Amino acid sequence: MSTPNVAPEDDRYPWIRNLFDGYRYLFIGGATGIASLLTGLAWLLVCVATVPKLGLAAWKPLADWTQRLTTHERERAGDLLGEPVQGAFDPVTDGGRMYRFRLNFTSPGFRRTIAWLPAHGFAAPITLMLTAGHPWSTLWSVVLSVKWLFTDGGEPYSSSFFYTVDSAPLAITTIVLTLAVTAVIVAAVPWFARLQARLTKVLLSPLSSPRLAQRVVELTATRAAALEAHGAELRRIERDLHDGTQARMVAVVMQLGIAERSMHSDPTRALELIRQARDSATSSISELREVVRSIYPPILDDRGLDGAVSALAARCPIPCTVQVDDIRRAPAAVEAAAYFVIAESLTNAAKHSSANEVHVRLRTENGSLLIEISDDGKGGAEEGAGTGLMGIRRRAEAFDGRVHLSSPVGGPTTITTELPCES
Known part of the structure; x- marks a missing residue:
């Protein structure tokens, strides 16, 4: 049954x-x-x-x-x-x-x-x-x-x-x-x-087209940041060329003109002016090279981002350690942005943090380049305090990246930057 x-x-x-x-x-x-x-x-x-x-x-x-x-x-x-x-x-x-x-x-x-x-x-x-x-x-x-x-x-x-x-x-x-x-x-x-x-x-729940709406908002903000960062960069380059290289080249022309008029009447004076003009021209070349490097550092081509960051750490006034976790090459513009973010962060730490040590860590995660810079200084960093943090954020947002700042009073200060690096 x-x-x-x-x-x-x-x-x-x-x-x-x-x-x-x-x-x-x-x-x-x-x-x-x-x-x-x-x-x-x-x-x-x-x-x-x-x-x-x-x-x-x-x-x-x-x-x-x-x-x-x-x-x-x-x-x-x-x-x-x-x-x-x-x-x-x-x-x-x-x-x-x-x-x-x-x-x-x-x-x-x-x-x-x-x-x-x-x-x-x-x-x-x-x-x-x-x-x-x-x-x-x-x-x-x-x-x-x-x-x-x-x-x-x-x-x-x-x-x-x-x-x-x-x-x-x-x-x-x-x-x-x-x-x-x-x-x-x-x-x-x-x-x-x-x-x-x-x-x-x-x-x-998201709206019917939430991601599109969110991306429109994000891209509107990043587009404005990119335009602002681009304008600021052009103004900086123009200022560097106008106040530095151009002024020195004008001095070179004047010195050579005076030397030319003094050639027969005072050869010694003319020789001294020619030497000054040569020194000014040499300084102008150095300044022009610095301007070019500020646009795209040649060291990135020669040694890659990890080598360039090691060079920055070596020049940092504060003892700086670098940890690179098997990063892969990113587009040149992204590597340049990462280089300048690290350079500006190290400069800020040296000027404002009173830190004894700085640590830089780079890694690639989920198609993004993650940069973490931390110091053991006094903390209390604010974006609106003129420490260059807003410039770091604008440079990152121009690439649709994000910046997170953690800087409680008393320290430590940590700046984490995420830059999408998919080609």
Whole structure:
């Protein structure tokens, strides 16, 4: 005799499973709702405090916490809905205040996440109180009605249906209505849970074309940075040529002209002027060579980026160590940008950090060149303090790269630069 197939309990009673999953989702959502409300308030306080630059240090830890909270809620919503919920929260937590405000509040993912915090913060606890609190009020109402019936009347009391119970029919009506409403609410618990999960999905998921919109915002910012960096570079080259090389060449011409007029009347003086003109021409050649090197250092062609960085470290006034983790050759423009980022960072460390040691690390990771420069100095570096950090950021952003600065007061200072190096 064959044994009949017995369906699992979950399959025979799916409403029990749905009710359990719904209550579990709503109970956890009540706790995360309070956390979301507090997180939204924290973002408001941090943004206000950032105006006088007091809240800059709180951006990263608050963004990390928000990322963990939203990731947890997306995973819960995905499990309940049976489909993954992608995230769109990618905050910018470094740079100046206007830079952060501009990039974050023009990012749809950031704005939608900030909107989700109070939405979930209010909706989740209210839904939990309705679905979990109503059965307790039902129990109390039924107890009062039953007590009124079995004690041959008693003191009239107000029901939750806006009438006063002062007779047996009204007491029975109250019991029936209370149980009916409770049954409807309990039956709707899975629906409430899915509604809450869909709210999370709608606000925390990317838009239909999120990456395109995000890239437009990013490329608009990097294009502006590239144009600004290019203009600054042209002005620097023009200034170097005008104030240095051109001035020396004018002096050479004048000295040779004077020497020519003095050739017959004062040969000794003419010879001295020719020597001065030769020295000026030699200095001009050296200055012109420095200008050319500032455009693209020849050492990059001769020794590669690792050799060029070793040469920079050798010339650094502070003891500097270099760690190169098997980097591969990048496009020439990217290597030049990396060279100048390191050179500027070492110059900043020598001028401002009071450090005893600097460490430079280069590695290639996920198609990007990662540069990490750290020192054991006094810290407290700020981009707006005229230390060249803004120039480093603009040079990196011109290549769609990113810069992260960590410099608490007391040190250490670490500058991490990421430059895409795919050809």
